[in-house]
Amino acid sequence: MAWVAEHNLAAAVSNAGGLGIIAAGTAPADMVRDEIRKAKALTDKPFGVNIMLLADNCDEVAKIVCEEGVQVVTTGAGNPQKYMEMWKEHGIFVAPVVPAVSLAKRMEKYGADAVIVEGCEAGGHIGEVTTMALVPQVVDAVNIPVIAAGGIADGRGIAAVSMLGADAMQVGTRFLVAHECVVHDDYKEKVLKAKDRDAVVSGRSTGHPVRSLKNKLTRDFAKLEKNGADSEAIEKLGAGALRLAVVEGDVNNGSLMAGQIAGLVSKRQSCEDIIVEMFTQAEELMK
Ligand code: TUI
Numbered sequence: 001m002a003w004v005a006e007h008n009l010a011a012a013v014s015n016a017g018g019l020g021i022i023a024a025g026t027a028p029a030d031m032v033r034d035e036i037r038k039a040k041a042l043t044d045k046p047f048g049v050n051i052m053l054l055a056d057n058c059d060e061v062a063k064i065v066c067e068e069g070v071q072v073v074t075t076g077a078g079n080p081q082k083y084m085e086m087w088k089e090h091g092i093f094v095a096p097v098v099p100a101v102s103l104a105k106r107m108e109k110y111g112a113d114a115v116i117v118e119g120c121e122a123g124g125h126i127g128e129v130t131t132m133a134l135v136p137q138v139v140d141a142v143n144i145p146v147i148a149a150g151g152i153a154d155g156r157g158i159a160a161v162s163m164l165g166a167d168a169m170q171v172g173t174r175f176l177v178a179h180e181c182v183v184h185d186d187y188k189e190k191v192l193k194a195k196d197r198d199a200v201v202s203g204r205s206t207g208h209p210v211r212s213l214k215n216k217l218t219r220d221f222a223k224l225e226k227n228g229a230d231s232e233a234i235e236k237l238g239a240g241a242l243r244l245a246v247v248e249g250d251v252n253n254g255s256l257m258a259g260q261i262a263g264l265v266s267k268r269q270s271c272e273d274i275i276v277e278m279f280t281q282a283e284e285l286m287k
Contacts, residue, residue: 001124001172001257002026002052003246004183007035009271011042012180016272020047021074025242029060036068046071048095053078054125054208066090074116077125077208079103084110095147099127104138112144116170119150123173123199123211123259126150131161139165153261155281162286171278173259179270184249187256190215194262203238206231210238213256217241 002025010020022039024032032049039047049070051061054077062083065073073087075096087094088111095114098104104115117138119131127134131150139146148161149170161169175181177188190213201209202221212218217237224234238255245254269277 001050001176003243004176004181004257005050006182007038007042009175009178009181010047011039012178012271013175013275014039014043014045014047016270016275018271018275019072020045021050021072022047023050023052024055024058024061025052026055026057029057029064032061033064033068036064036070048072048074048093050074050076051080051083052076053080062086065092079106081106081110084112097149098138099129099134101134101137101141104142108142108144114145114147114167115142116147116149117166118170119148120201120211121151121260122149123257123262126201126209126211132164135161135164135166151259151261153259153264153278155278155283155285157261158278158282159285162282171274173262174265174274174278175271176258176262177265177268178274179268183246186249186251187245187254188268190251190256191258191262191265192268194258194265196260196263199258199260199262203234206234208235210255210257211259213258213262215254215256216252217255 001023005021005023010022013020022035049065051058053075072093080096093113095116096107096112097116097118107115117135119134120126135148145167147168147170148166152169152171153174176183176191194213198214199211200214200218201211202218203210205225241255244250245256
């Protein structure tokens with residue numbers, strides 16, 4: 001959740017009993033360091049940093065998390081194998097996002113402490129398999145803890161992935177509308193109004209599919225892809241689009257990344273209320 005998951009949201013989630021994550025995204029390395037320090041000032045609880053492996057500067061960010069004493073690292077959009085040894089030497093808990101069983105097994109072999117199994121219901125950059133199908137297959141394939149992600153926004157989701165064998169869960173979309181989340185208000189309104197089929201996938205032809213709420217940008221993507229535009233033209237359209245939505249509130253040309261579960265997200269709450277409500281409901285269901 002680049003731009004979205006900055007120090008305020010991460011610290012609020014950690015203070016509320018979750019494990020908040022700062023998403024480094026494509027931010028300059030100095031900014032990531034600054035975000036880590038600002039989160040430390042807001043919470044004495046552990047929090048993590050997500051490293052987006054398509055970013056040009058991820059070698060630098062991979063070192064910064066070691067220097068800053070970050071306790072947990074998650075990764076997305078690639079294979080973090082080359083950093084694993086360094087992170088383990090620094091005592092970091094490493095949990096890569098994996099969209100497939102094969103990568104989950106490889107990550108276990110290279111020393112991952114857990115894997116985040118993300119189904120294609122999720123928002124942002126996604127794989128091809130659903131949470132429902134992928135989680136039990138990874139649970140059977142590895143011996144490290146499995147964290148389920150994609151399509152989880154209430155206690156029923158927590159209970160469901162628990163039944164599939166997950167040990168923990170990652171939640172993104174519901175926190176987009178949290179009071180502590182800095183996302184522009186117009187983006188939040190789009191999430192609150194979204195219905196079941198509004199979170200669509202763009203960019204399949206580039207090999208980097210991204211799920212976001214339908215708008216002018218997703219229609220422009222669809223036109224380019226239908227006309228067989230090359231990957232460069234498609235990726236150019238996407239460049240900077242997330243920042244445009246999150247910071248400027250441009251809900252037409254910006255990328256409103258959100259998961260399919262946006263249709264279930266209907267109220268603004270504090271991070272604490274979100275976490276308490278989700279787990280109270282899950283505990284009731286799992287009695
Ligand atoms: O990374 C994410 N979500 C993201 S990253 C992002 S920035 C971006 N923008 C445009 C195009 C591409 C990225 C926006 N949202 N979630 C975790 C995630 N990781 N989902 C899927 C994966 C993944 C995909 C392939 C992880 C590993 C992987 O491995 C391929 C390989 O090298 O084996």
